[in-house]
Amino acid sequence: MDILLYLIPIAIGLGLIGLLAFLWTLKSGQYDDLDGAPHRILYDDEDDN
Numbered sequence: 001m002d003i004l005l006y007l008i009p010i011a012i013g014l015g016l017i018g019l020l021a022f023l024w025t026l027k028s029g030q031y032d033d034l035d036g037a038p039h040r041i042l043y044d045d046e047d048d049n
Contacts, residue, residue, distance in 0.1 A: 025031065
């Protein structure tokens with residue numbers, strides 16, 4: 001039962017790290033263009049020789 005004194009703060013810390021990483025990706029604009037990449041692969045680049 002003493003292990004819970006270590007595991008609970010570690011779990012909360014990892015959860016906070018994940019939340020901060022998600023908020024950072026939102027702020028950096030990672031999810032702004034969700035439709036661009038699927039459509040971009042359908043078109044050939046003309047400048048590739």
